[in-house]
Amino acid sequence: MPSLFVIQGRDQGSRFELEEPVLTIGRIGSNAIQLHDTEVSREHAVIRYDGQDFTLTDLGSSNGTYVNGNSITECQLATGDQVQIGRTLLLFTGPAETSDDLTDQINIVSHPEKDDGSRIVHAMSQSEGSDLFSSSADLSAAPWLARARSNLQVMYRTALAVSHTLDIDRLLGRIMDLIFEWVEADRGCIMLKEPESDEFVPKAHRQRHATASVDRISISKTILDYVTGHNEGVLTRNARDDQRWDPTQSIVQLGIREAICVPMQGRYRMVGVIYIDTSVSPVRAMVQSSGACKFTEEHLKLMIAIGHQAALAVEDTNYYKAMVQAERLAAVGQTIASLSHHIKNVLQGVRGGSYLIELGLEDHAAALKENPINPDKSRAAVATIEKGWKIVERNQERITTLVMDMLTFSKEREPELAPADLNRITREAVEMMEAWANEMDVTLQFVPEASMPIMMFDPEGLHRAILNIINNAIDACDCTDDGLVEVRTELDRAAGLARVMIQDNGIGIEPDDLEQIFKIFVSRKGGRGTGLGLSVSQKIIKEHGGQIRVETEPGKGSTFILELPAILPEGDNGNMKQDTLVNQRFR
Amino acid sequence: MNASSTVLILDRSAESRHVLRTLLERQGARAVETGAPDEAFHMAQVDPPDLIIVDLDNQPSFSPLDSHDFHSVLTRKDIPILVIGSQKQHRGQLPGHSLITKPYHYRDLLRRIEQLLDHAA
Numbered sequence: 001m002p003s004l005f006v007i008q009g010r011d012q013g014s015r016f017e018l019e020e021p022v023l024t025i026g027r028i029g030s031n032a033i034q035l036h037d038t039e040v041s042r043e044h045a046v047i048r049y050d051g052q053d054f055t056l057t058d059l060g061s062s063n064g065t066y067v068n069g070n071s072i073t074e075c076q077l078a079t080g081d082q083v084q085i086g087r088t089l090l091l092f093t094g095p096a097e098t099s100d101d102l103t104d105q106i107n108i109v110s111h112p113e114k115d116d117g118s119r120i121v122h123a124m125s126q127s128e129g130s131d132l133f134s135s136s137a138d139l140s141a142a143p144w145l146a147r148a149r150s151n152l153q154v155m156y157r158t159a160l161a162v163s164h165t166l167d168i169d170r171l172l173g174r175i176m177d178l179i180f181e182w183v184e185a186d187r188g189c190i191m192l193k194e195p196e197s198d199e200f201v202p203k204a205h206r207q208r209h210a211t212a213s214v215d216r217i218s219i220s221k222t223i224l225d226y227v228t229g230h231n232e233g234v235l236t237r238n239a240r241d242d243q244r245w246d247p248t249q250s251i252v253q254l255g256i257r258e259a260i261c262v263p264m265q266g267r268y269r270m271v272g273v274i275y276i277d278t279s280v281s282p283v284r285a286m287v288q289s290s291g292a293c294k295f296t297e298e299h300l301k302l303m304i305a306i307g308h309q310a311a312l313a314v315e316d317t318n319y320y321k322a323m324v325q326a327e328r329l330a331a332v333g334q335t336i337a338s339l340s341h342h343i344k345n346v347l348q349g350v351r352g353g354s355y356l357i358e359l360g361l362e363d364h365a366a367a368l369k370e371n372p373i374n375p376d377k378s379r380a381a382v383a384t385i386e387k388g389w390k391i392v393e394r395n396q397e398r399i400t401t402l403v404m405d406m407l408t409f410s411k412e413r414e415p416e417l418a419p420a421d422l423n424r425i426t427r428e429a430v431e432m433m434e435a436w437a438n439e440m441d442v443t444l445q446f447v448p449e450a451s452m453p454i455m456m457f458d459p460e461g462l463h464r465a466i467l468n469i470i471n472n473a474i475d476a477c478d479c480t481d482d483g484l485v486e487v488r489t490e491l492d493r494a495a496g497l498a499r500v501m502i503q504d505n506g507i508g509i510e511p512d513d514l515e516q517i518f519k520i521f522v523s524r525k526g527g528r529g530t531g532l533g534l535s536v537s538q539k540i541i542k543e544h545g546g547q548i549r550v551e552t553e554p555g556k557g558s559t560f561i562l563e564l565p566a567i568l569p570e571g572d573n574g575n576m577k578q579d580t581l582v583n584q585r586f587r
Numbered sequence: 588m589n590a591s592s593t594v595l596i597l598d599r600s601a602e603s604r605h606v607l608r609t610l611l612e613r614q615g616a617r618a619v620e621t622g623a624p625d626e627a628f629h630m631a632q633v634d635p636p637d638l639i640i641v642d643l644d645n646q647p648s649f650s651p652l653d654s655h656d657f658h659s660v661l662t663r664k665d666i667p668i669l670v671i672g673s674q675k676q677h678r679g680q681l682p683g684h685s686l687i688t689k690p691y692h693y694r695d696l697l698r699r700i701e702q703l704l705d706h707a708a
Contacts, residue, residue, distance in 0.1 A: 352606035
């Protein structure tokens with residue numbers, strides 16, 4: 001689905017799906033995409049889809065609309081474009097592009113002798129790859145080659161550092177280290193631009209010679225402004241000689257001899273700057289000739305490349321963070337939405353039931369007032385009250401189930417194992433569901449295993465797990481004539497497993513849905529389902545070290561098999577034959 | 588409420604249908620109910636009711652297409668629809684009809700039903 005995803009701004013984490021052919025973007029509620037941003041106009045821009053392309057048009061907004069940093073009046077959007085509206089930055093994702101099927105052209109063959117006959121001659125690990133550059137060739141013979149090789153190695157290592165960490169601070173520190181290994185800088189820092197305020201915040205700082213007091217790096221605002229304004233890297237060498245600097249400005253007062261400052265230009269914007277300098281003392285400056293410079297143009301080129309690499313990493317990480325945050329928010333939102341929806345339905349049921357009771361009571365009072373007392377009316381009134389009460393009771397049960405399921409789901413817990421009779425636990429669950437089965441016109445049967453030993457289970461948890469699945473099975477028979485739910489228990493001595501099997505002849509599960517059924521808050525029951533039941537059952541069974549298996553055929557029905565390791569109580573061999581027991585387990 | 592009025596209830600929850608049906612019958616109206624949209628559609632065409640109550644909140648399978656058919660056919664027949672659901676669902680699926688949002692009080696719902704029936708009569 002094409003979408004705009006807010007990666008910066010107050011709505012960060014929101015995803016707007018572009019479903020309609022025309023969608024307006026603006027600050028007020030009448031827009032399809034509403035941005036909570038005071039710098040966004042009331043009706044700021046419009047995005048149109050002609051079936052092929054998305055076109056963004058500015059609606060004469062006061063602050064303008066920008067795509068990838070360029071002001072636009074109208075622009076066709078491509079996947080990956082960043083749209084800036086006010087202080088909000090949105091990432092556009094277009095319709096999924098269909099790539100050519102290359103399977104015809106590329107074959108993976110298992111018998112090389114048939115097609116190609118290639119053999120592996122040499123294999124190399126990722127870490128070995130970096131040694132490639134430390135060649136044994138005579139370096140003095142080709143200084144240019146040596147330099148190029150060294151530069152390449154720096155780039156390679158920067159790329160490695162970038163690919164290995166998602167922690168920006170650590171990444172920037174690592175990059176600073178690499179720069180210091182490679183160039184004779186005395187001090188350096190990386191500053192990132194705060195997206196909110198556009199201010200530079202120092203993130204990484206290095207100093208070659210540890211002095212007693214840490215040098216404060218004072219970076220000339222003139223340099224910084226030039227770098228950010230022109231989006232160019234600069235190499236400054238004795239600022240006094242350089243035509244570009246106004247000699248009255250701060251550079252002179254700071255007395256910088258040599259500095260390199262490069263923008264960290266990412267895919268979409270400048271995320272910050274990298275700055276290094278060598279501060280030369282007045283004495284050394286007089287001794288040194290102008291040719292003995294530490295920084296060269298080549299250094300500048302490489303620094304620009306490093307800046308770009310680092311910026312890409314910073315952007316990626318920020319984007320990743322926004323995604324994680326969005327997922328978290330979405331999960332919380334979904335939880336609240338699902339729960340309130342379910343609770344709302346329960347509340348509606350309680351209201352329905354209590355209203356019936358209220359009317360029944362009124363009718364009853366009226367019947368009693370008649371002289372003589374009207375027995376038919378009175379009976380009818382009591383019947384209404386009973387109806388109402390049943391509904392209230394059932395909804396009480398639903399809210400209890402919801403609360404118990406929520407509790408089970410929220411707790412990271414060890415099952416409280418106690419000696420228990422699986423047949424009894426299952427029978428109790430079946431009995432509890434009988435009323436519901438009757439009401440749904442579904443036959444509910446229980447076939448227990450003939451000789452079920454006492455085993456170690458969490459009786460309460462297991463009861464809940466079985467109950468939820470029987471409940472589902474009955475619901476699955478909703479539209480089936482002669483609905484039948486059969487619950488069986490079984491002990492597989494050979495495998496050391498106890499099973500509870502719940503089979504229904506209901507609607508079954510479509511293959512597409514099968515992957516979804518254990519997901520929390522996924523329900524196909526409309527207002528009746530919380531989407532918690534099966535997740536809770538699975539959690540409980542997993543806590544027991546077991547699993548739930550599903551066999552299903554759409555239209556024919558499903559069987560849910562709860563499989564549990566059969567563990568006998570300590571020091572109790574039950575009635576089982578001694579030789580089948582290993583470590584108190586059947587296995 | 589007109590004693591000869593027929594109300595068609597479309598709601599997936601049997602319980603809600605049951606409550607509403609009891610209440611309507613107590614008032615002397617005739618109530619027919621179903622949980623399936625296509626069945627409701629069929630019933631409405633065979634024996635046009637005086638009012639249709641649709642619970643959109645409990646209808647995940649109620650597609651916009653269904654509602655479009657619903658809407659156009661019923662509007663032609665001049666049958667009012669009372670939608671139970673949220674503002675959003677209402678806008679998207681059955682625009683132009685009366686809406687009551689959940690959770691509602693049955694007293695209010697009955698009053699609304701009465702108004703719609705009186706208006707139609």
